[in-house]
Each structure stands twice: as C-alpha cells, then as structure tokens.
Amino acid sequence: MTEPAARRTRMPGEARRRRLLEEAIRLFGKRGFEGTSLEAVATSAGVRKQTLLYYFPTKDALLEACVQETSRRVAETLTAALEEETSSSHKAEAVIHTLFRVAEEWPDFPQFIREASRLGPEVIERFAGVLEPLRRRALLFLQQGMSEGAIRSQDPALLLFTLYTAVVGSITEAGVLRAVVGEDQSRTALHRREQELLRFVRNALAPGEGGTAGTGASTGA
Amino acid sequence: MTEPAARRTRMPGEARRRRLLEEAIRLFGKRGFEGTSLEAVATSAGVRKQTLLYYFPTKDALLEACVQETSRRVAETLTAALEEETSSSHKAEAVIHTLFRVAEEWPDFPQFIREASRLGPEVIERFAGVLEPLRRRALLFLQQGMSEGAIRSQDPALLLFTLYTAVVGSITEAGVLRAVVGEDQSRTALHRREQELLRFVRNALAPGEGGTAGTGASTGA
DNA sequence: CCCATAATCTGCCGCATGGTAGAGAGCATC
DNA sequence: GATGCTCTCTACCATGCGGCAGATTATGGG
Incomplete structure (x- = not known):
C-alpha cells in the first residue's frame, strides 16, 4: 500500500493553495480542528502532508488562513x-x-x-x-x-x-x-x-x- | 515534578464517577472532544488517568456516559x-x-x-x-x-x-x-x-x- | 543547455495520547 | 489474620500527529 504516490500533477502555487484551503475549511468544519489531521487535509486535496506544510508552515497558520x-x-x-x-x-x-x-x-x-x-x-x-x-x-x-x-x-x-x-x-x-x-x-x-x-x-x-x-x-x- | 501523587483520598465509587463525569462534560464542552485528553479530565478531577479508565473503559464510553x-x-x-x-x-x-x-x-x-x-x-x-x-x-x-x-x-x-x-x-x-x-x-x-x-x-x-x-x-x- | 527557483516528494523524529498489565492499599467479612 | 473486593496507582506500549531535513523533479530565463 501507500501507493508510491506518483508525484501529483504540478500546479501553479495559487491554485494549489486555494484547493488546500477549501479542503481544510471543509474538514475543520466537519470533524473539528483537533479532530482533523494535516495528513487528512493533504490527502483530501490529493497531495502529501509535506506539500501542505510547504504552503502553510504550521497547523495554526493553516487555521488562520482559513x-x-x-x-x-x-x-x-x-x-x-x-x-x-x-x-x-x-x-x-x-x-x-x-x-x-x-x-x-x-x-x-x-x-x-x-x-x-x-x-x-x-x-x-x-x-x-x-x-x-x-x-x-x-x-x-x-x-x-x-x-x-x-x-x-x-x-x-x-x-x-x-x-x-x-x-x-x-x-x-x-x-x-x-x-x-x-x-x-x-x-x-x-x-x-x-x-x-x-x-x-x-x-x-x-x-x-x-x-x-x-x-x-x-x-x- | 510528577508529585509522587500521594494516593488520593478514596471515594465511594459513585461519587468519584460523578465527579469525573462533571469534569469531562466541562472539558469536552470547552475544548472539544478530540481537544481534550483523558489525562486532562483525570487531573481536573484530582485523579490519575488510570483511575478514569477504571470507571470508563474507553474515551468513547466516557463520552457516551456524558x-x-x-x-x-x-x-x-x-x-x-x-x-x-x-x-x-x-x-x-x-x-x-x-x-x-x-x-x-x-x-x-x-x-x-x-x-x-x-x-x-x-x-x-x-x-x-x-x-x-x-x-x-x-x-x-x-x-x-x-x-x-x-x-x-x-x-x-x-x-x-x-x-x-x-x-x-x-x-x-x-x-x-x-x-x-x-x-x-x-x-x-x-x-x-x-x-x-x-x-x-x-x-x-x-x-x-x-x-x-x-x-x-x-x-x- | 544550464541553472535557479518553485513544487512535490520520502524519510524520520519527538511527543502526546489512548489503552494495557498488573501491583498495591484501604476496608470489610469470615 | 487471611481472603476478597473496590479503588487507585506506576510502568509501559503502540499509534498517530505535528513538524524538520533534505532529496527530487518540473519549469522558465539566460
């Protein structure tokens, strides 16, 4: 398992960022802030956790942006x-x-x-x-x-x-x-x-x- | 630190249970379910985590009781x-x-x-x-x-x-x-x-x- | 073609957490 | 005073999570 994760299609930063925000808002609303892992947000947006952390350096920063x-x-x-x-x-x-x-x-x-x-x-x-x-x-x-x-x-x-x-x-x-x-x-x-x-x-x-x-x-x- | 935790005063089970429930309800409401650790509930009630788990075998059981x-x-x-x-x-x-x-x-x-x-x-x-x-x-x-x-x-x-x-x-x-x-x-x-x-x-x-x-x-x- | 930069990944670490195993202390009953 | 039951503890484990380091690939400008 863990799919070698064939390197997702590259995206212009702004688009990716929006996509991540969208998923974060959805999941934070649905499962709560503490109830949502960065991993969950990332994979929901079709990307690895580190990519998420590339755009938002910490979980709090992500919340802030949301x-x-x-x-x-x-x-x-x-x-x-x-x-x-x-x-x-x-x-x-x-x-x-x-x-x-x-x-x-x-x-x-x-x-x-x-x-x-x-x-x-x-x-x-x-x-x-x-x-x-x-x-x-x-x-x-x-x-x-x-x-x-x-x-x-x-x-x-x-x-x-x-x-x-x-x-x-x-x-x-x-x-x-x-x-x-x-x-x-x-x-x-x-x-x-x-x-x-x-x-x-x-x-x-x-x-x-x-x-x-x-x-x-x-x-x- | 970690206070040798001088064995808390014993309590008749029912009273302890109620006390734990009260704290759990308070903390779950304040910080959310996932945002509240069993440790936090336990120490708020003046007791160790294991004592909490003695009364409520899992976190879900605790929620249920609340x-x-x-x-x-x-x-x-x-x-x-x-x-x-x-x-x-x-x-x-x-x-x-x-x-x-x-x-x-x-x-x-x-x-x-x-x-x-x-x-x-x-x-x-x-x-x-x-x-x-x-x-x-x-x-x-x-x-x-x-x-x-x-x-x-x-x-x-x-x-x-x-x-x-x-x-x-x-x-x-x-x-x-x-x-x-x-x-x-x-x-x-x-x-x-x-x-x-x-x-x-x-x-x-x-x-x-x-x-x-x-x-x-x-x-x- | 090469290099800088942007974007994504793999691998890992430290810590907190939920939960297990089991020992021991108070207390009653025989 | 031994037995058994209730209550509380210490010690530990496995997992998951937030976050760090750094390798790797795509892309566009000289």
Whole structure:
C-alpha cells in the first residue's frame, strides 16, 4: 500500500493553495480542528502532508488562513448583495437570503465558522474585524428602522446577536433538525428552513401594538 | 515534578464517577472532544488517568456516559419545570426560562450539548431518544396553541427547531456576542439575553399581523 | 543547455495520547 | 489474620500527529 504516490500533477502555487484551503475549511468544519489531521487535509486535496506544510508552515497558520478566507468571502458576498438590494426595507431579508444561498452552495463553510468561533477569542476577533463594517451598517439599519417605527424598539446589538444565532443555528444544526423533525437533509429542507426563519424574523421584528421594548420585566410570572 | 501523587483520598465509587463525569462534560464542552485528553479530565478531577479508565473503559464510553448524564438531567429539569407551571399559556416561556437558568447554574453544559451534537448522528439520536417525550409534548402544545389561535399557524416541527436554535445559540455563542456587542460576559448579560430572546420569541409566535399581535402571547403580565 | 527557483516528494523524529498489565492499599467479612 | 473486593496507582506500549531535513523533479530565463 501507500501507493508510491506518483508525484501529483504540478500546479501553479495559487491554485494549489486555494484547493488546500477549501479542503481544510471543509474538514475543520466537519470533524473539528483537533479532530482533523494535516495528513487528512493533504490527502483530501490529493497531495502529501509535506506539500501542505510547504504552503502553510504550521497547523495554526493553516487555521488562520482559513479564517481569513472565509471571513473575506462572506464579507464580500454580503456587501455585494447589499449593493444590489436597493429597497431599504428588504435589506434584512436580503442578508438572510444571501446567507442561506451561501450555505447551499458551500455547505461546509458555516460549519467551519461555528467551529472556528469555538477556538478562542482571537479567532472570533479576526472574524469580527473583517465584518466590522457590515456590523456597523446593520446596527445603523436597525436603529433607523426602529426610529421610523418599522421595527419594534429594542437593543439593536442584542437583536443583531439574536438574529445571528437564529440564522447560523438554522443552517448548521442540520443534525438536530433531522432528529427533531425526521426530515431528510436536502435542498428542499434548507429552503423550507429559510422560509420559516424569514417569517419568524419578520414577525419578531414587526412593531407590536403595545410592544415598545420597555423593560420587559414581565418574564417568569 | 510528577508529585509522587500521594494516593488520593478514596471515594465511594459513585461519587468519584460523578465527579469525573462533571469534569469531562466541562472539558469536552470547552475544548472539544478530540481537544481534550483523558489525562486532562483525570487531573481536573484530582485523579490519575488510570483511575478514569477504571470507571470508563474507553474515551468513547466516557463520552457516551456524558451524553446520557446531560440528557437525563435536562429532561428531568424540564419535566419538573413543566409540572410546576400549570398555566398553559406560560409553558413555552417556562421552558426558555428553565433552560437559561440551567445554563446559568452549569454553564459548561450547553456547550457540551453543542459539541456532542457535532460528533455524529448516533450521539444526537441518544439525546433525541431521551428527550422524545418532551418533544411530543412540545409539538402537541404548539399545535393546540395554533388551532386555538394563540399561536401563528405554521409547521410545528420547524418552529420547534427554530426555537431550539435560537435558545441554544443565545446561550452558547457567548464569544460571538462579546465580539458583536462588546459586552462583558456576566450573569447580567445572560439575563439580558434571556429577556431579549423571550420578547423576540413572543413576537414571533404571536398570530397574524393586523393588530391581533399582542393578544395572549405578548406581555405575559 | 544550464541553472535557479518553485513544487512535490520520502524519510524520520519527538511527543502526546489512548489503552494495557498488573501491583498495591484501604476496608470489610469470615 | 487471611481472603476478597473496590479503588487507585506506576510502568509501559503502540499509534498517530505535528513538524524538520533534505532529496527530487518540473519549469522558465539566460
């Protein structure tokens, strides 16, 4: 065994690098960072471990590059989507829709973000750094919507956080979904989740009649 | 170094076992399954690795036990909470409140559930098995609420899933929250998240637009 | 054609980890 | 006080992993 490994076809560095990143993101997301060996990433990309280490000198460097790549990509995609959608009132939905579309085209990628954000604050901060402009835009958008009365008044940052968890959760917890619903894990299912989440969010944002945020002290009662 | 390890105080098996489980759940949740060594679990519980392997013959067995313990505990807690809350209209909120209270008392535990549900379908199915009765109850409750008009009509299973992701996300994505909000990660923050999520969910559940929004479900007082 | 450089490989090392084998200490029961 | 059981330990092994050294081949410029 161990196939003499007939020297893989040579590739221009940049292409190889991208290929390795892609596999790394996929595997880190699927099996976790510690659960994925460099060997596994390398062979998945059709190359030997040393070739991987040629492009990324350490495993941490590889992770770092994955984080950079994913955050760059998501920022880019979202920005483009926001450019395109001019109607202010539909921007929130455009963001959600875009995220689901990305998840559909590249399912491993949300999983990776999830995993990465578990690996300590530094990693999250890298994400946050790249996405900062988008975050500011989102906050402004929410605040504006609130003062115009289009969105129920509340803490915009916490709202943004809740939205984030709902979206990422809906996308990444597919395993749980199957257990809860018994549903098959197909494109259709993803679309249905998107529709469901959209309605859910729309209702949650709608300015309730008496519901001006207030103190919300009405909890446990 | 290596402290002659002056033979730890003997413990009645059951107590030692529980202690080990507690540490395992904590560390698996914090650093991930593959990211946590048996040695780490053992020394955290003040004992040598071999003692750990005496109680749990393999790492997988340990994981299995952790899953069983957590699911048993969450089922127990939720069931108790539901017994206590008689008002049907407040049951949903009681569940959310209980989950947050558990997360407050035992912060490592939601993290563990998250991690565990990443480790493959078998694990999730174990959870699902134990929580099955609660799931059925929840579905019935939601359906009933819908037919009574107290809850907006929709697919109950998908709704339950969305609720699950929102709750678990709000609890576990603390790191992200800090990055998004800049908030400190204290008790207070957890409470605020609970309040926020409660209002969010209440609004999302409220039946159709057109002003009927605030009926039973909105401000519970 | 030759040489520099880029890209990929083989071979290996040190270390941590999951797991085995088995000894020994506390404690009860006869 | 011998026997047996429960609990904890020391010592060790095999494997897998991250990473180093360096050989080897393709490729493009003089």
